[in-house]
Amino acid sequence: MERDTNLDPVIAGLKIDHRSGRPVYAQIADGIKALIYGSRLKPGFQLPTVRALAEALDINPNTAARAYRELEHEGVINSRVGRGTFVEGVGKAEGEKAVESRLKELELEFQSRCVELGLNKAQFLEYIRKGQGEKK
Amino acid sequence: MNKIKEAWALIKLSGRVLGRNPFLVAYILASGLGVSVLFGAALTPMAVNLNSGNTQLLEPYARVLPAEAGKKKLTDRIEPHWAPLGVTAAAVYFAGSLIIVFFNVAFLASVKRIINGKKVTFKEGLGLAWERRSAVLQWALFSATVGVIINALKGYLDNWLARRVLGLAELGWKLAVFLALPVVAAEGVTPLQALRRSGDIFRKTWGQTFAGGVGIGVVQLAVWLLVGVVPGIVLFYLGLYNTGSNYGLALAGVGWLPLSLILIGLVGEAMLMVFRMVLYVFAVEGVVPEEYKEAECAWFVAMRA
Numbered sequence: 001m002e003r004d005t006n007l008d009p010v011i012a013g014l015k016i017d018h019r020s021g022r023p024v025y026a027q028i029a030d031g032i033k034a035l036i037y038g039s040r041l042k043p044g045f046q047l048p049t050v051r052a053l054a055e056a057l058d059i060n061p062n063t064a065a066r067a068y069r070e071l072e073h074e075g076v077i078n079s080r081v082g083r084g085t086f087v088e089g090v091g092k093a094e095g096e097k098a099v100e101s102r103l104k105e106l107e108l109e110f111q112s113r114c115v116e117l118g119l120n121k122a123q124f125l126e127y128i129r130k131g132q133g134e135k136k
Numbered sequence: 137m138n139k140i141k142e143a144w145a146l147i148k149l150s151g152r153v154l155g156r157n158p159f160l161v162a163y164i165l166a167s168g169l170g171v172s173v174l175f176g177a178a179l180t181p182m183a184v185n186l187n188s189g190n191t192q193l194l195e196p197y198a199r200v201l202p203a204e205a206g207k208k209k210l211t212d213r214i215e216p217h218w219a220p221l222g223v224t225a226a227a228v229y230f231a232g233s234l235i236i237v238f239f240n241v242a243f244l245a246s247v248k249r250i251i252n253g254k255k256v257t258f259k260e261g262l263g264l265a266w267e268r269r270s271a272v273l274q275w276a277l278f279s280a281t282v283g284v285i286i287n288a289l290k291g292y293l294d295n296w297l298a299r300r301v302l303g304l305a306e307l308g309w310k311l312a313v314f315l316a317l318p319v320v321a322a323e324g325v326t327p328l329q330a331l332r333r334s335g336d337i338f339r340k341t342w343g344q345t346f347a348g349g350v351g352i353g354v355v356q357l358a359v360w361l362l363v364g365v366v367p368g369i370v371l372f373y374l375g376l377y378n379t380g381s382n383y384g385l386a387l388a389g390v391g392w393l394p395l396s397l398i399l400i401g402l403v404g405e406a407m408l409m410v411f412r413m414v415l416y417v418f419a420v421e422g423v424v425p426e427e428y429k430e431a432e433c434a435w436f437v438a439m440r441a
Binding site for chain 1: 251252253254322323333336417420421422423424425426
């Protein structure tokens, strides 16, 4: 039986931005590496199936398969025929690179949201700071 | 070379998607029917009024002068009121644009679901377009406005250079629309965002876009020659020379030429529409979106405990 995809740490932790200009398969691969590097996914953790991942992210299943193929090629995950796909681990340099890449995407998204709202970076940061103050 | 290979893979996928989901053509037919009904509903009362001499429905849009010796025909006695006439024409034009955009978005959203390995019906496709109603409305208004401006400029410009520049602008607009509508269907963004995204997508896929467009055109022409022209000529020849002047057969041959052209044009239009969404998915996801084959991905599809 499939596990509930809403509770899946991979699906919950991956954020795909269709507008980022970066291929979705690369975003997935980096996202999974970042989750492993951040210890949200431990070695031996079973990843969702291609179909479940594609369905949850509303992407083509071949895109999800391509991301898994890339990760398997790099030794980050391991696929066992008939059993599934499991986390192996990620090296420090590779993990940091993936986190940096995700941060860059967040930065771009942040900038794009600022433009959408007609705010500059300083105004947006001021708003966040105010929000933090109110919380305190 | 790689771009041509990828374009060919995208064309083949478009053909397979359309072949397995022929109901997609119904969106184009429904759109054509909707626009015909709209224009029919808008123009028929006026035509009936003009023919019957009853001027009641014409009055908001024109002043009808009394019949004089020199001007007895009703059509000669009409002085249009341009403001209400223009507003009504613009409203009808916008409504037509809305119908076309709505069914196109339903078509494109259905294709996206299909290539993502999901099943979709005609009704569900309409539901997907309805979910994007705000973006559909904005895009219809925007594209209708640009269309009116381009057509108006065409009428005013008589300078050779200005007309060439306008021609280029029109080509750019058509290209932008070609890639922007899949963005509207997939992301539900505003018209300006859709245009910006279509520019990004075009920069990534210009080779595949041109090769795909030309490829589909060439396939269409080849199919028409094989299925339309050759049988049409054979029937015409057989009707006139081989079966003792069977004029029915000869006429069928002549009639088959335009009929087959319309049918193949319809299928070609549908295929181009599928290609637009396939191209969008290719640009955004970075993978030629071949149809999902579970057997080939067996390593990754094992059920989880």
